[in-house]
Amino acid sequence: MKTLTPSRKALLMVGVGAVLISFSSIMVGLTRTAPTTTAFYRFLFGGLGLLLIALLQNKPLLNGWKPLGVIIPAGIFLCCDLGFWHRSIHIIGPGLATLMTNLQVFIVAGAGVVFLKENPTKNFFLAIPLAVGGLYLILAPDWQDTGAAYELGIFFSLVSATSYAFYILFLRRSTVSRGADSALGNMTMISLTSAGILSIVIFGLGESFAIPEKKDWVFLLIYGLLCHGLGWLFIAKGIAGIPASLTGLVLLLQPTLAFVWDVLIFDRSFSITEAAGAGLTLSAVYLGSSGMNK
Template sequence: MLIAVAGALIISTSAPLVRLSGVSPATSAFFRCLYAVPPLLAMAIAERRRHGPLPARPRNLAWVAGVLFALDLLFWHHAISYVGAGLATVLGNLQVFLVAFGAWLVFKERPTRNLMIATPVVFCGVVLISGLFDSAAYGANPLLGVVFGLATSIAYAAYLLLVKGGSGGPGRTGGLLAHSTAVAALVIAVLSPFSGGADFVPTWPAHGWLLLLALGPQVLGWTLITYTLPRQPAALISLLLLVQPMTTMTISAIILSERPSALQLAGCAVIVLGVLYGSRSGGGGRARGTRAEDLDRVGDLGKAVL
């Protein structure tokens, strides 16, 4: 649990570091992956020596996850530029609902009653953040920021499911992240012309922030999260969803002087309380299977995505 919370706290610095770099969304997304590949590759080589080559199934799932992670980063970094680091991080953490309803669609597992009740409440919070009814809304384009934030949640939910399903057994964290991060960097470079363009020439101090982003949240933070994903219960996932956005909101307010409007802050509170309520166990859901059964189902979802 401490490892998982530490990973979430480290990842919560991602959006502020993106803002501090001052580069375009495609540039920050590309270099946070590129700079992370060498240390992740070193981890993967060490794991290969201890455990042998990464099996084909988790490797293939990691490649698909890399494509989804690239989309997640591109969408999210655009959301940061439109609605700010704090609000974009809150919006990017709606995947608990998307995962639940995706499982309903793919596995015929009905969401809990609490989750069904919380869903419309949470999306009322999303509307408040969008600034539709708020002339004082923070952000260059809050409505567009919400659109990119929702797209982020979709890609992020699919990514987490694939990483969880493609764990490949103990001691495979570095290999999975190395594969998915390298693929993400390649996909971002290919999609760069369609997402505002990336500047591939490093400049200072922007790339100092991007290097810190890569080594901190991308390598250390995601290594801790990926290590805990196959091991943690659903309650801990919900806890992580609350730790990351609230920490990012605090950091953004202190370092970046971001000041969301009263209605936007109310929207954040609605989302956090909705996620907390919706993630509680309640009636209406099917009994949880064993860990092996859960991973098999997630692997089946990965095949469906592929």
């Protein structure tokens, strides 16, 4: 069997992580907890699961206080991403909100070129608009009739996209600065930091931490441990081994595969246009990654 190069191995890790986090929307849809509470348990269960792995493997979480200068901002941006995304969904619907949030790919690519001095291939620059166009074909049917708060919903989703992009960049920085072996400690601390921030938000808003039924515990545990904890651990392990710009593109697999799981698991009806959009996005992700060293 042919051995994968380090860059291909890193790309595979990010891809596997994207597949795992693509099940997030299914878990969120199945649980009946409030949106902010759902996000809190995602981070709490994911963080505690990663903490247990770190303790069993005797892995250090931090080497001094310096890494917190990257980890804490990553946690803040991750909370902002989810918080503003959830709010934009209530105003402009899940389709348009998800499309707008995934415009992170342009922000991450721009930061990669300008600040990280990355030099993407021509295929990559072609792949980005193709991938976003594919997402448009998938998500456009879910756009709802917009009301007076349309501009506010667009603003929230753009804040979400920017926060998502900065989270990706800070996560990458945390791994680059400390080495690939630090991914477990980084994601543990980011997750628990995010849980702490959201607990303050929930208290401040007077919302409840209650989990309604036993089945909600199951969905939240899967959401936290597998979708968030394991999924982002794979991404954190691979993110330093590929360009930041490519990471943003590969993460577009999340909303695309979420559509595929919806069709396969929940027997969702779909149109030729939506199917073409999924195919286009998947092809674009492959195209964008095809220029890497084999």
